Amino acid sequence: MPRYLVTGGAGFVGSHAVLALLDRGHEVVVLDNLSQGHRAAVPAAATLVEADLADAKRVAEVFASWRFDAVLHFAALSLVGASMREPLHYLAENVGHSLRLAEVAIKAGCLRFVLSSTAALFGEPDRVPIDEDCRIAPSNPYGDSKRMVEEGLAWAERIHGLRYAALRYFNAAGSDPAGRAGEDHDPETHLVPLAIDAALGRRPALTVFGDDYATPDGTCIRDYVHVSDLAEAHLAALRRLETHGSCRYNIGSGTGASVKEVIGAVERVGGRQVPHSIGPRRAGDPAVLVAASDRLRAETGWTPKLGALDDIVRTAWAWREAHPKGYGDRG
Numbered sequence: 001m002p003r004y005l006v007t008g009g010a011g012f013v014g015s016h017a018v019l020a021l022l023d024r025g026h027e028v029v030v031l032d033n034l035s036q037g038h039r040a041a042v043p044a045a046a047t048l049v050e051a052d053l054a055d056a057k058r059v060a061e062v063f064a065s066w067r068f069d070a071v072l073h074f075a076a077l078s079l080v081g082a083s084m085r086e087p088l089h090y091l092a093e094n095v096g097h098s099l100r101l102a103e104v105a106i107k108a109g110c111l112r113f114v115l116s117s118t119a120a121l122f123g124e125p126d127r128v129p130i131d132e133d134c135r136i137a138p139s140n141p142y143g144d145s146k147r148m149v150e151e152g153l154a155w156a157e158r159i160h161g162l163r164y165a166a167l168r169y170f171n172a173a174g175s176d177p178a179g180r181a182g183e184d185h186d187p188e189t190h191l192v193p194l195a196i197d198a199a200l201g202r203r204p205a206l207t208v209f210g211d212d213y214a215t216p217d218g219t220c221i222r223d224y225v226h227v228s229d230l231a232e233a234h235l236a237a238l239r240r241l242e243t244h245g246s247c248r249y250n251i252g253s254g255t256g257a258s259v260k261e262v263i264g265a266v267e268r269v270g271g272r273q274v275p276h277s278i279g280p281r282r283a284g285d286p287a288v289l290v291a292a293s294d295r296l297r298a299e300t301g302w303t304p305k306l307g308a309l310d311d312i313v314r315t316a317w318a319w320r321e322a323h324p325k326g327y328g329d330r331g
């Protein structure tokens with residue numbers, strides 16, 4: 001039975017990937033320091049190793065204890081705004097931890113690696129939809145940290161024969177359709193959960209960050225991709241790596257939705273108003289980010305099954321309504 005190491009498997013996207021792997025009958029070891037992830041997000045069928053990637057000795061022990069077919073590396077700092085305040089911290093953690101992890105994996109003979117990368121690689125994109133050949137020009141340290149990791153992995157490919165998949169996520173949202181996992185960040189900064197919580201009366205009114213962009217309704221357009229579809233993309237990439245070399249894929253649904261359209265979807269699905277007001281723009285927000293995922297579709301056969309905005313909002317709503325305190329493990 002294939003066995004996978006999933007770093008950050010207690011986090012939002014990681015926990016959904018763990019479910020997808022377990023659903024296929026694969027064996028999963030999760031390595032997570034639980035700084036952002038949740039113990040309760042790790043299914044009993046997976047093994048949880050509570051450890052920090054900074055602890056190189058512990059990471060090496062994990063590779064000595066199990067033989068892995070591949071590493072899926074989700075664990076990272078991932079907030080654009082925070083990275084603008086603490087650039088060196090972001091670069092040191094994300095780049096240092098990722099490349100050391102790859103080094104230990106290679107030494108242990110594990111030569112397949114799937115990296116959680118980001119649309120933030122593209123900064124203000126030179127064209128939309130954004131394909132893999134668009135200019136890489138991150139406009140914040142978070143995006144740049146992922147660019148550096150991708151480049152490090154490319155060196156490992158040339159010199160050590162590592163096969164890696166760099167998966168550039170657009171806006172992950174939604175939750176497991178069977179209700180086994182959901183989105184629980186602290187602090188929460190993402191639009192879909194904030195809009196749902198505002199509708200449920202659990203948070204103050206949502207602030208829309210600007211309505212004077214050059215878009216049809218003036219609000220920013222993003223590509224919301226269902227987290228379970230995103231999880232499936234990891235399995236597709238793993239299959240691809242069995243027979244092919246390294247790959248880099250942009251992953252989105254291929255359709256853009258404005259902030260106002262997301263609010264409309266939440267109101268439609270939830271049957272409640274989303275109290276909101278218009279505020280100033282948020283620094284660093286590009287007007288439109290939409291993925292061209294044609295390469296992933298063509299090369300792996302991946303296709304989003306929950307691509308409609310209402311599917312994303314419906315599953316996210318169901319989980320948040322059922323879990324008023326999220327995973328309930330924070331003070």
Ligand code: UFG
Nearest residue numbers: 078118119120170189190191194207208209220259282285
């Ligand atoms: N937004 C609001 N009000 C809020 C929160 C968000 O109007 O309270 C807007 C944002 O301005 C943006 C859209 O909703 O236009 C989506 O914002 P999110 O914060 O949910 O997501 P981002 O697009 O900012 O960020 C996501 C990932 C990042 C990744 C980035 C790539 O969370 O990790 O996409 O562009 F880097």
